[in-house]
Amino acid sequence: MNAVVIAVVVMLILSLLRVNVVLALATGAIVGGFTGGLSFDEIIESFTDGLxxxxxxxxxxxxxxxxxxxISKTGIPQLLVAAMLRIVKKEGQADxxxxxxxxxxxxxxxMALFSQNLIPIHIAFIPLLVPPILHVLNMLKVDRRLIATVLTFGLTAPYILLPYGYGFIFHEILANQMASAGLAIDMADIPKAMAFPVLGLVAGLLIAIFFSYRKPREYADKQIEITEEVVVVKTRNIVFTVMALIGTLSVQIPTQSMIAGAVTGIGILYITGALKWKEADxxxxxxxRMMAFVGFVMISANGFAAVLQETGHVITLVEYASSILGDxxxxxxxxxLLVGLIVTMGIGSSFATIPIIASIFVPLSMxxxxxxxxxIALIGTAAALGDAGSPASDSTLGPTAGLDVDGQHNHIWDTCVPTFIHYNIPLIIFGWATVMFFN
Incomplete structure (x- = not known):
């Protein structure tokens, strides 16, 4: 049996059985390594080197x-909540x-769009912004599945397309892993290759807004206990926060280092006093801690990919697949693309999927x-597939965390299924069309 196939299947089965993804990746690497004829010491050495x-x-x-x-402590989320609550003051007026x-x-x-690139706070804004407006959503009879699809779109489309914030990380992983697999690329080509696949996400969003969830949906207006910190919103802090965001992007773009950009932003908040010294640490x-798990998954995925490369079975798999698929x-x-969907659905992270599939897809595509x-379009789309719709993805867990505080929003049926249907299916269609167009 092929070591790559065995390793991926073991990893997927364990992930679907809700075994911790890091443990699933490590176990899959060990099983795959043994299948590929490596000794235990060789497996550990390859895995460690890959980390x-x-x-x-x-x-x-x-x-x-x-x-x-x-950023969330500066008062910007509170300002947005207050603005939304002022929108609907008079009940009973249809307009x-x-x-x-x-x-x-x-x-x-x-806000979801900005959270990936312009204001890189990822899903941190959802529990601050969504629960306080559930009463308004109930009053307007807004289908929460619509809100889930809107939030998931904003959490996925920007990083796939734009090389800023989390998008820079995604593009950097894609470029580095493709280079490691034997194909060096220019990062500037990634937005060109991913523009049309992202239009598939746009199409899914429009379908959700204007067709799938446009009808009113009734929810019980339950009392929600929300622990709110009293945050004094100071104009100076808002100004300093904007300065920090500008500084982050100004440093990140020329240096192409997200670390340098993030340190710059945090430093500005420290120096200006927008972030209190006694609270900063x-x-x-x-x-x-909020992002630690994602980081460990990505590190482990690199170790997993390194073991598969060491077995030499990647080349064997490529040759076999070529003979089966013909011309x-x-x-x-x-x-x-379907393999990418399955892998990402199991892992829950498109970022962590790239090291796994790039080692296989690059030589096979060549x-x-x-x-x-x-x-680029093939691997980028294959990695992004499943991020929307995966029960273990931040892009679905985040919206559910905000919408289900009163127990009226099911994670699987109200977030995962709607986002899977509206985003993964169009992404496969548009991604496949892009790959064929560039050939």
Missing amino acids: GDGATIALSYALLGGFAVA RAALGKVLIVLILLA GLINEGM SKGVAALVM EFGFSTLAI
Whole structure:
């Protein structure tokens, strides 16, 4: 049996059985290594050597987590909540209700979009922003599945397309892992290759808004106990926060280092006093803990990929797949996209999926004669598939955490299933079309 297939199957089965993903990756690597004829010492050595490749990404995530929590304490989320609550003051007016629904959806969409690139706070804004407005959503009879799809779109589309914030991390992983697999690329080509697949996400969002969930849905207006910290919103802190965000992007773009950007942003908040010195250490630690799991998954995925490369079975798998698929590029592209969907659904992280699939897909795609842009689109789309819809993904766990505080929003049926249908299916279609176009 092929060591790559065995390792991936073991990892997926354990992940689907809700075994911790890090343990699933380590176990899969050990089983795959033994299948590939490696000794235990060789497996451990390869796995350990591979861990270093994910360290930079993990540290970037940790620092961004700290930056996210720091920003959330400046009062910006409270200002947004207050603005949304003022939208609907007069009940019983149809035009007011319609306007309120539109504005709330737009505000949540904008915040989710900004949370990945412009204001890189990831899902930290959801538990601060969503629970306080559930009463308004109930009053407007807004289907919470709509809000879940809106939030998930904002948490996925920006990082896939734009090389800033979390998007820079995604693009950097994609470029580095493709280079490690034998195909060096220019990071500037990634947005070009991923633009059309992202249009698939846009199509899914429009379908959700204007067709799937446009009808009113009744919810019981339950009393929600929300622990709110009294945050004094000072104009100076808002100004300093904006300065920190500008500083983060100004440093990140020329240095191409998310670590340098995050440190710059945190430093500005420290120096200006927007982040109190006596609270800063605890807040940064809180943010790092929030993102620690994702970081460990990405580090472990690099070790997993290193073991598979060491077995030499990647080449064997490529040769076998080439003989089975024949000369059909269309069939090969579709199969690889579906494999990416399965892997990401099991792991729950598109970032952690790239090291696993790049080692297999790059040589296989080159064997089929795909162009560089086509390979970028193929691997980028295959990795992104499943992030929306996976029960273990931050992109679904975050929206559920905010929408289910009163027990009226089911994680699987109200978040995972709607996002899977509206985003993964269009992403497969648009991603496949992109791969074929670039050939």
